[in-house]
Amino acid sequence: MYESEAKLAEPNATMRSGVGNVRATVPREHRQTVGNTRVDNPRIRCNKLNVYYGDTHAIHDINLDVGNNEILALIGPSGCGKTTFLRCMNRMNDTIPGCRVEGEIIVDKQNVNSPEVDVVPLRARMGMVFQKPNPFPKSIYENVAFGPRIHGLTANKAELDEVVETSLVKAGLWDEVKERLDQPGTGLSGGQQQRLCIARAIAVQPEVILMDEPCSALDPIATAVIENLMVELRQNFTICIVTHSMQQAARVSNRTAFFHLGDLIEVGETNELFIRPGHQLTEDYITGRFG
Amino acid sequence: METGTFPTQGGRKPLGIIQAGLAKRKAAETRFKTYGIVAIAAGLVFLAILFISIVGNAYTAFQQTQVKLDLYLDPDVIDPEGTRDLDVLSGANYAAIVRSGLQDQFPDVESRRDRRALNALVGRGATYDLRATVMAVPDLVGETLTVWVPADDDVDMLLKGNIDREAAEEGRRLSDQQLAWIDQLESRGRLAKRFNADFFTKGDSREPESAGIRGAVVGSFYTMLVTLLLSFPLGVAAAVYLEEFAPQNRFTDIIEVNINNLAAVPSIVFGLLGLAVFINFFGLPRSVPLVGGLVLTLMTLPTIIIASRATLKAVPPSIREAALGVGASQLQTVVLHVLPLAMPGMLTGAIIGMARALGETAPLLMIGMVAFIVDIPQGILDPATALPVQIFLWADSPERAFVERTSAATLVLLFFLIVMNALAVVLRKRFERRW
Ligand SMILES: Nc1ncnc2c1ncn2[C@@H]1O[C@H](COP(=O)(O)OP(=O)(O)OP(=O)(O)O)[C@@H](O)[C@H]1O
Ligand SMILES: [Mg+2]
Numbered sequence: 001m002y003e004s005e006a007k008l009a010e011p012n013a014t015m016r017s018g019v020g021n022v023r024a025t026v027p028r029e030h031r032q033t034v035g036n037t038r039v040d041n042p043r044i045r046c047n048k049l050n051v052y053y054g055d056t057h058a059i060h061d062i063n064l065d066v067g068n069n070e071i072l073a074l075i076g077p078s079g080c081g082k083t084t085f086l087r088c089m090n091r092m093n094d095t096i097p098g099c100r101v102e103g104e105i106i107v108d109k110q111n112v113n114s115p116e117v118d119v120v121p122l123r124a125r126m127g128m129v130f131q132k133p134n135p136f137p138k139s140i141y142e143n144v145a146f147g148p149r150i151h152g153l154t155a156n157k158a159e160l161d162e163v164v165e166t167s168l169v170k171a172g173l174w175d176e177v178k179e180r181l182d183q184p185g186t187g188l189s190g191g192q193q194q195r196l197c198i199a200r201a202i203a204v205q206p207e208v209i210l211m212d213e214p215c216s217a218l219d220p221i222a223t224a225v226i227e228n229l230m231v232e233l234r235q236n237f238t239i240c241i242v243t244h245s246m247q248q249a250a251r252v253s254n255r256t257a258f259f260h261l262g263d264l265i266e267v268g269e270t271n272e273l274f275i276r277p278g279h280q281l282t283e284d285y286i287t288g289r290f291g
Numbered sequence: 292m293e294t295g296t297f298p299t300q301g302g303r304k305p306l307g308i309i310q311a312g313l314a315k316r317k318a319a320e321t322r323f324k325t326y327g328i329v330a331i332a333a334g335l336v337f338l339a340i341l342f343i344s345i346v347g348n349a350y351t352a353f354q355q356t357q358v359k360l361d362l363y364l365d366p367d368v369i370d371p372e373g374t375r376d377l378d379v380l381s382g383a384n385y386a387a388i389v390r391s392g393l394q395d396q397f398p399d400v401e402s403r404r405d406r407r408a409l410n411a412l413v414g415r416g417a418t419y420d421l422r423a424t425v426m427a428v429p430d431l432v433g434e435t436l437t438v439w440v441p442a443d444d445d446v447d448m449l450l451k452g453n454i455d456r457e458a459a460e461e462g463r464r465l466s467d468q469q470l471a472w473i474d475q476l477e478s479r480g481r482l483a484k485r486f487n488a489d490f491f492t493k494g495d496s497r498e499p500e501s502a503g504i505r506g507a508v509v510g511s512f513y514t515m516l517v518t519l520l521l522s523f524p525l526g527v528a529a530a531v532y533l534e535e536f537a538p539q540n541r542f543t544d545i546i547e548v549n550i551n552n553l554a555a556v557p558s559i560v561f562g563l564l565g566l567a568v569f570i571n572f573f574g575l576p577r578s579v580p581l582v583g584g585l586v587l588t589l590m591t592l593p594t595i596i597i598a599s600r601a602t603l604k605a606v607p608p609s610i611r612e613a614a615l616g617v618g619a620s621q622l623q624t625v626v627l628h629v630l631p632l633a634m635p636g637m638l639t640g641a642i643i644g645m646a647r648a649l650g651e652t653a654p655l656l657m658i659g660m661v662a663f664i665v666d667i668p669q670g671i672l673d674p675a676t677a678l679p680v681q682i683f684l685w686a687d688s689p690e691r692a693f694v695e696r697t698s699a700a701t702l703v704l705l706f707f708l709i710v711m712n713a714l715a716v717v718l719r720k721r722f723e724r725r726w
Contacts, residue, residue, distance in 0.1 A: 122618075123616060124618030
């Protein structure tokens, strides 16, 4: 695998500062992405996106489009920058001290990565499900009702009740919690909490849903529910999903992007990418030879 | 390495090494536990000594020797004109009425000298009480009242065993004659130790028998009220701003360092600052709870800010991310999610800061809350003292009867401190959250 990396490296490659051991032993420059990063009429377009945590250069010069009504799967070994990339879309990286995001993220002809853009409507449009379930220490009902309430989406209690119920049904949690909506969300099991967080995200009816390993704590049945939800939501929305499951990526996504050590190595139609990977690293990863 | 893939000491089996070291580990653990128990026991012993000595000195102060007198409210003395005018009633010679009530008990005492010695058995407080009674109900004039009036502190000390009857008469605060009168009164059932209500209902006095802590307690209450109303909102606002909103830069670092330094500044320095700024510069009156509260606010603020920031830091970032992630603004996130989670901790910090402020004496001395004040303060602009200052004042008084009152006041202060700390514990327990 290092052979291919070495081939891509420029002869006069200099070491990046702050990189880990692996990269220190394999000096290399930015690796060209294999495949077509662009789509027609994108929902989100990232141009030359770079993220730094202090001195650590976490993702490098990424160009990637997310199309309308598509599910984009982000795959790659642990620590390659999938979460970091996902959090750029709704500017959640703003909350991390020392984190710097450079480059453009174009949504509706506007660069949302500029400081003038108000993050409140941006985040309302781009719902997020975090890698670790993080329900509020409030009742299940309050967890789901929070978003619609702060944005004033519903006119009365009946409407809010309906939103809460619909969201929980879609997240496949309703049957388990309908009797105890007033109990704390933190009292649910890990997988239930994850689905509660999904319900909370979709209750705001975002245009884009960013999901960071939403099924990592779920059993196959709950996973199937969430996957069906994603397929259903795709009719109207755009979804970015980080997953460690190749099968899941293959089942639900239209396009797949493979990250490695902060670089976008390859992106393509999911069927294409899994059948005919264009890069050695992609092939090694999807065939389970590393990662 | 026959046992596994990792090198071990001399190639022995890991389990063997662990077993061999087990006894040593257990011994270390036992030793550590013993140290802990000894430390706690020592702490408890000192606490017990403190309480025993304070309670031992204090409990007698809750009783006061009183004399039962039949006081004839002579209209000729109080209100010769019969106008019942409050000015006349207020200016009347009630001391004479108390005196004649006492002399009625010993009709055969004739000489001026003896009468004076007899009169000295009753404290002066009786006069003021009588005036208050008559002013409240003027129709009492002409009647005879049977009342218990506080005896002089020397009589009180005699009954409490603090004056030695066997000592030579010159070296004793009560003469042989006075002792005889006291014994007679006692045998007639007119002299007894009774519950000392005055201690809880009266202000300070030069006479121990009518000195109470009410003035100091009310003064402390107003001072604490000002302190709480100013320091809690200011402290929480400052902590929330610094923790949740302020950019992390050199400027906020400097502020943080300075707040930590302020928390370590000796309290008397805040007193000097208060004197210079609030009294000399802003011209606020001396000795008032408002200034006391302002000074204690300065002192408590850093404590509250530090405690509040610590509790804000303890709120997991994932809660903030969850709220921000659905599009809550920074303020909504803080108000709806972070503050409710941090509030119990902040309240605990505030109560502990307030408890410290309640026991604080030095800064109050600087701003004149050490004055001798008899009246019970009616507001934050009335001259007042505070409980710890009252303790300081009484501890400084020569009369033997003030010793027990000093301890009793300390006990009252400790009681309030314990109540506040218990409240802090209850709050913490009640609002403890899981996440
Ligand atoms: N808050 C942070 N501060 C400093 N470095 C960070 C931070 N978050 C992530 N990183 C670093 O950035 C790189 C990318 O991390 P990221 O969380 O995006 O990985 P990931 O692809 O989501 O991994 P995983 O699959 O394990 O979740 C890693 O090297 C990580 O150590
Ligand atoms: Mg991740």
